[in-house]
Amino acid sequence: MTHIEYKRKVRTIGICGGIGSGKTTLCELLRNLKNVEIINADSIGHHVLKEPKTITKLCELFGEQNITTTNEVKVNESEELGITKVIDRVKLGNIVFSDKKKMEQLNQVMWPRIGDEMVSIWKEKTKPSQTKEEESTLFLFFEAAVLLEAQWHLQLNIWDELWVVCADKVKACARILKRNSHLSAEQASARIDAQMDNEKRIATAQDKKISSKVHIEVIWNNFDTIKEFQDVFNDIIEKMQKRAA
Numbered sequence: 001m002t003h004i005e006y007k008r009k010v011r012t013i014g015i016c017g018g019i020g021s022g023k024t025t026l027c028e029l030l031r032n033l034k035n036v037e038i039i040n041a042d043s044i045g046h047h048v049l050k051e052p053k054t055i056t057k058l059c060e061l062f063g064e065q066n067i068t069t070t071n072e073v074k075v076n077e078s079e080e081l082g083i084t085k086v087i088d089r090v091k092l093g094n095i096v097f098s099d100k101k102k103m104e105q106l107n108q109v110m111w112p113r114i115g116d117e118m119v120s121i122w123k124e125k126t127k128p129s130q131t132k133e134e135e136s137t138l139f140l141f142f143e144a145a146v147l148l149e150a151q152w153h154l155q156l157n158i159w160d161e162l163w164v165v166c167a168d169k170v171k172a173c174a175r176i177l178k179r180n181s182h183l184s185a186e187q188a189s190a191r192i193d194a195q196m197d198n199e200k201r202i203a204t205a206q207d208k209k210i211s212s213k214v215h216i217e218v219i220w221n222n223f224d225t226i227k228e229f230q231d232v233f234n235d236i237i238e239k240m241q242k243r244a245a
C-alpha cells in the first residue's frame, strides 16, 4: 500500500532583541494573525531548569542553597506528599544577572539544551503528515531573546528569517521598571548590559555568514504607544507574506 505524505510549507522566523525591546508585544500582535505559531525560548528554558540533570549540574556550579527552594509535591497515586527541590529562578537570576562569569557558566549548561529542544520542535512542525493539511504557509516563530548570543542563528539550521527587535536603552529600562516593579534601576540596567547592545546585535545579524542565506529584518520600537508600533507591524507582515508567496 502506498502512503501519501503531505508537506505543509513552513516559514521559520527567529525573533531576538534586548530585554524590554518589545518582542512579547510583537508576538501578541502576531497571535491575532492566521497561520502563525509562536514558540517561546524562555519557556523552553524554564522546562530545562526542571530536568534532574540540569538541577544537579547547576547545584554543583552555584551551590544548592543559593539557587533552590523546596516544594511539596504529590509523589504517588495515593496523594502522598514529598519534598522536592526546584530551581528558584528569582534566586538564580539575581546571581547570574550581576555576574558575567556566572552567567556564562549558566549559559554553557542551558543553551545547548534549549537549542536541541528548538530543533526538535521545528522537526515536529515541519514533518510530513498523512492527512491533508492546510495549503497556506505556516509561519513558525521562535521568540528567543538571546538567539544571537547563543549562536543559534548559525548553529541551528532552521531559519528562513531573523527579526531583530530594538529599543534604546533608556526606553527599555523605563519599560522594565514599569513591568518588573521588584527590580531597581541598577538591576534593570545590569540586565540590559548583560546582553548584546543594539549595534552589535544588528551587525551580528547582518553578517554575511547568515544574511546571505536568511532574510534579516531590523524592527525599531521606540514608540510610546502600541498603536504606533501596530502601524510598523502591519507593514512588516505585508512584506513577510510577499516573501513567502
Ligand SMILES: CC(C)(COP(=O)(O)OP(=O)(O)OC[C@H]1O[C@@H](n2cnc3c(N)ncnc32)[C@H](O)[C@@H]1O)[C@@H](O)C(=O)NCCC(=O)NCCS
Binding pocket: 018, 019, 041, 042, 045, 046, 049, 089, 090, 092, 093, 096, 103, 106, 107, 110, 111, 114, 143, 144, 145, 146, 147, 194, 195
Ligand atoms: C536566569 C534565569 C533563571 C531567570 O529566569 P526568569 O524567569 O527570571 O527570566 P526568563 O527566563 O523569563 O528571562 C527573561 C529575560 O531575561 C533575559 N535573559 C534570560 N537568560 C539570559 C541570558 N542567559 N543572557 C542574557 N539575557 C538573558 C532575556 O531577555 C529573557 O527574555 C533564566 O532566564 C535562565 O535560566 N536563563 C538561561 C537560559 C536562557 O538563556 N534563557 C533565555 C532563552 S531566550
Ligand SMILES: Nc1ncnc2c1ncn2[C@@H]1O[C@H](COP(=O)(O)OP(=O)(O)OP(=O)(O)O)[C@@H](O)[C@H]1O
Binding pocket: 017, 018, 019, 020, 021, 022, 023, 024, 025, 026, 145, 175, 176, 179, 221, 222, 223, 224, 225, 226, 227, 229
Ligand atoms: N510601542 C510600545 N508602546 C507602549 N508600550 C510598549 C511598547 N512596546 C513595548 N511596550 C511595553 O514595554 C514592556 C516591555 O515590552 P515587551 O514585554 O514586549 O518586551 P520584551 O522584548 O518581550 O522584553 P523581555 O525580554 O523582558 O520579555 C511591556 O510592558 C510592553 O507592554
